[in-house]
Amino acid sequence: MxxxxxxxxxxxxxxxxxxxxxxxxxxxxxxxxxxxxxxxxxxxxxxxxxxxxxxxxxxxxxxxxxxxxxxxxxxxxxxxxxxxxxxxxxxxxxxxxxxxxxxxxxxxxxxxxxxxxxxxxxxxxxxxxxxxxxxxxxxxxxxxxxxxxxxxxxxxxxxxxxxxxxxxxxxxxxxxxxxxxxxxxxxxxxxxxxxxxxxxxxxxxxxxxxDFVALMAEVQARRVAAFRAWAAEVDSGAYPAARHRIEMSAEDLARAIELSRLA
Incomplete structure (x- = not known):
């Protein structure tokens, strides 16, 4: 330095x-x-x-x-x-x-x-x-x-x-x-x-x-486009997809509920 x-x-x-x-x-x-x-x-x-x-x-x-x-x-x-x-x-x-x-x-x-x-x-x-x-x-x-x-x-x-x-x-x-x-x-x-x-x-x-005015206008337009794309996928059910979720079995959920009642 x-x-x-x-x-x-x-x-x-x-x-x-x-x-x-x-x-x-x-x-x-x-x-x-x-x-x-x-x-x-x-x-x-x-x-x-x-x-x-x-x-x-x-x-x-x-x-x-x-x-x-x-x-x-x-x-x-x-x-x-x-x-x-x-x-x-x-x-x-x-x-x-x-x-x-x-x-x-x-x-x-x-x-x-x-x-x-x-x-x-x-x-x-x-x-x-x-x-x-x-x-x-x-x-x-x-x-x-x-x-x-x-x-x-x-x-x-x-x-x-x-x-x-x-x-x-x-x-x-x-x-x-x-x-x-x-x-x-x-x-x-x-x-x-x-x-x-x-x-x-x-x-x-x-x-x-x-020309940062033009650059930031482009950045803002891309922000809006990304937010709209996300909103559209939520509306259509495409998001969240399986890869975005964490799963647990029905048996493990039932066991968790049972354990919570014993606490």
């Missing part, structure tokens, strides 16, 4: 290599990702974490702290330690830098987020962020705030490639790039987009490499 990379290992190699990163939804996807050579994963903090950790013990896993699940830096510290105890290598946090600083001060590796931050999209909309000098400057200030707070990793989502490259070259944080070309330290996508496993909107930066 390949050794599990630690934060120190990743930061030590920053600038000398790039990694693939995948957000996975279950243990099966995590195992497939590792088998495909992907060693940096992310997942949600619900029951998914334990399944991902068990399926991918050699992966570095950044786990999302649900936005709004903590209301103070102290709560963030407690929640962060709980995620580490459950198997996280880093804690993704889209809260303000004061929450991140509290966790970082206690040695919890934290992943911050700049650019298109879905949990803050009320202020930006779901669009590319940083196309104008003024907006790019705000992104850079946010990067510096997270860096000063002690974040170890930084998700950079849907910003201009040039801006992402500048951030990656000038910050010690490991940059996790989604929709930023190949500028960041990791090339990051969601498994549901790669697999084509949903019928919703696919971001412009995503690419489908399979």
């Amino acid at each position: 390949t050794a599990r990379p630690r934060l120190h290992d990743l930061l030590r190699q920053k600038g000398s290599r790039k990694w693939l990163q995948l957000h996975v939804d279950n243990g099966e996807e995590a195992a497939a990702a590792v088998e495909a050579g992907i060693v940096i994963l992310s997942c949600e903090a619900d029951g998914t974490l334990e399944a991902v950790r068990a399926a991918a013990p050699s992966a570095f896993v950044s786990v999302g702290m649900v936005h709004g699940s903590v209301a103070s830096p102290d709560e963030a510290v407690r929640a962060g330690f709980d995620l580490l105890r459950r198997g996280a290598d880093a804690v993704y946090c889209s809260h303000s830098p004061r929450f991140i600083e509290a966790m970082a001060r206690e040695g919890i590796p934290v992943t911050g987020h700049v650019g298109l931050v879905p949990n803050r999209a009320a202020w930006t909309g779901f669009r590319a962020v940083g196309r104008t000098p003024q907006e790019a400057a705000r992104v850079l200030r946010a990067v510096k705030d997270l860096e000063n707070a002690g974040a170890a990793c930084l998700e950079v989502e849907v910003v201009p490639v040039q801006l992402a490259a500048h951030i990656t070259a000038t910050t010690p944080m490991l940059t996790m790039g989604m929709g930023c070309g190949d500028a960041c330290d990791t090339q990051y996508l969601f498994s549901c987009d790669v697999l084509g496993s949903h019928a919703g909107h696919y971001p412009r930066h995503a690419r489908r490499y399979d």
Whole structure:
């Protein structure tokens, strides 16, 4: 088994290599990702974490702290330690830098987020962020705030490639790039987009490499067909057949009844 990379290992190699990163939804996807050579994963903090950790013990896993699940830096510290105890290598946090600083001060590796931050999209909309000098400057200030707070990793989502490259070259944080070309330290996508496993909107930066919607529709149709076939055989008497039954003689049944009365 390949050794599990630690934060120190990743930061030590920053600038000398790039990694693939995948957000996975279950243990099966995590195992497939590792088998495909992907060693940096992310997942949600619900029951998914334990399944991902068990399926991918050699992966570095950044786990999302649900936005709004903590209301103070102290709560963030407690929640962060709980995620580490459950198997996280880093804690993704889209809260303000004061929450991140509290966790970082206690040695919890934290992943911050700049650019298109879905949990803050009320202020930006779901669009590319940083196309104008003024907006790019705000992104850079946010990067510096997270860096000063002690974040170890930084998700950079849907910003201009040039801006992402500048951030990656000038910050010690490991940059996790989604929709930023190949500028960041990791090339990051969601498994549901790669697999084509949903019928919703696919971001412009995503690419489908399979069609799991069609595959699962076929699987569901085959489920229905199998259940109907079973129901039809029960109705016709073909099931259960002799090979599906266990028999006993009339004499043995009579003896069992007699023994039960003596008990």
